[in-house]
Amino acid sequence: MTSGVTAVPGFVAGGIACGIKPSGDPDLALVATEDATAVVAAGVFTTNLAQAAPVQVSRRHLANGRASAVVLSSGNANAATGEPGRRDAARMCELAAQGRGLAADDVLVCSTGLIGIPMPMDALEVGVPKVCGELAADGGGRAARAIMTTDTKVKEAVARAGSATVGGMAKGAAMLSPAMATMLAVVTTDADVDHATLQRALARAVSESFDCLSVDGCRSTNDTVLVLANGRAGQVDEHAFTAALTEVCGSLAEQMARDAEGATKFVRVRVVGARSGAEARIAARAVANSQLVQCSLNGNDPYWGRVLSELGASGAYLEPEAVDISYNGVTVCRDGVACPHDEDALTRALAEPDIEIRCDLRQAHGDATVLTTDLSHAYIDENRRTS
């Protein structure tokens, strides 16, 4: 057993450089069942109306609830590429199917990278057969490496549910907030679950993990989370399985936030005391998405006035003079106004790389946490030119 998707018995993976990225970095990955059988599979896809070609093709291939392999490329999103893009995505599946001895519709496909540029199919015609020949039971890390774009770190996670293992890899929504960069995740498990259960567990896990990044609600053209379950470990309790899947997705989401472009801070915005969980989430997201709050965090500046202002404009109900706000446990606003606090403790708290902004609306018991980062010069530098 190794890391990520190959931590689960019965799955193999690989990652190579096939020439999509001009840098020569790894850019093509394959995750597959070891014995080339199709197993139970489920997926959550972007809600963006401008869906990339691989999303369209994977949705179609997943209609039967089964899959045997996922081919993933990085460096080109194959988005806004029209009918030729759909042909290219389907061809990637076909090539993987040929390499593995499968039907093409048992292969799912994901791509990430620049939008609006035709896929370099010459590279993939050679690359997909090549990666099929290099699959290994310890290839999870290489696959995870090959799906990175502006990520600086490989993102993998593993959890246990009874006798079963859940393993996953992801590449970051590297521009986290309120952005649109693609996030891809592939999860494997040897739990024996039926399609409906797997889809339900995945929806729940995504809602509690990736959807708590501040990207949520505003998905990119390519966002995809896939899970394949080969059943080898037998049946497990659904609750325990969902918890393990949520743990893996949660860990991957946190790794994304920690590796976000140009970020110097990892920030949890926690809203408690809202009228409902849904209102808590709306309020937390408003604070997390705020460019001004993010700038303050970049400057270690405890400007809670902006936090209060974002809460007030979020749509969640609050009484401004019943709001308390703290940074890493140091309360700076009580009853909606500035309150006495230890300045040295506050300065130390804000200098930490991990910040929790806690907002208590004191209305009821709605509670939510959204992950975000600060906004830095490096973020702008990363995103002002695509070439």
Add this chain to the structure above:
Amino acid sequence: MTSGVTAVPGFVAGGIACGIKPSGDPDLALVATEDATAVVAAGVFTTNLAQAAPVQVSRRHLANGRASAVVLSSGNANAATGEPGRRDAARMCELAAQGRGLAADDVLVCSTGLIGIPMPMDALEVGVPKVCGELAADGGGRAARAIMTTDTKVKEAVARAGSATVGGMAKGAAMLSPAMATMLAVVTTDADVDHATLQRALARAVSESFDCLSVDGCRSTNDTVLVLANGRAGQVDEHAFTAALTEVCGSLAEQMARDAEGATKFVRVRVVGARSGAEARIAARAVANSQLVQCSLNGNDPYWGRVLSELGASGAYLEPEAVDISYNGVTVCRDGVACPHDEDALTRALAEPDIEIRCDLRQAHGDATVLTTDLSHAYIDENRRTS
């Protein structure tokens, strides 16, 4: 007749430095009727639940639909200041009323600046009587200067409606997008209009101007637009009056966008061909608010893929393969995919300080324009520390 609010006969204004701003810059303004009579007045206030004290007090004082003066301070927002803040805002009205021989509830009050800090009332106790003594028929420019915060330019506008004049001043929502900085505007006119007509015309004008900045929907704690009408020029056609009021507000809104913090580009995002005007506005706002689109504009990078992705996630209906996108008239995306274009013309277009991104959804005739800017290092530098 002079500029801005004193371009209208019958209004006087002034602006001084009273010591709110540590810099010693002007920070206190008064706009008033020349003869100290209360005239027809209307206002549009922030929709933020965390309303600053001056907003609460001005709403109350405007309940009778009349006002004689507006006192405005900059450097401190008097927001998140609780009951003492409301007392301070009311006291500012009282001081202006005493200075002008009015009832306190004929005075409206606006403040802008940092949130959560008590008003320096010692400075205002001296300052308000002082500015009352310096009102002049050519004081509009001084008033406009005294309400600036991070604005670099005075913002004034004048338009005519038949025999009547409409004059206005504003300070910018200097952090435009998707931010929360306060915008204040005061407009004067000598048109003879009743309260209901004035309120209706103002609501219309704001919707067509300030609400087309990408701040819209997400108002700060202090946002306020006020209009005072002294009736001296007699009745004018309501349509012509609304048009003149909209012209003044539109000019002030454009001046705000052009003076936004750190901005190097003035950007119009125009969406045409949407199913409705409302959907066009949702789509235009999504593109305008996008941190990633703003970064691309900062780098003169025609990355239309991000524009398409934001359109697709906006909530407006579209068919991705029926979308056309152009930058200053150079079409880069047709039918949702990259299209041939003159590279030199595109490079020249993107180097312009004024950019129009035009998105044609080709569904129906819904049309909307939202103003925004690029995102720069200077924006972060301006906002990472409040002190």
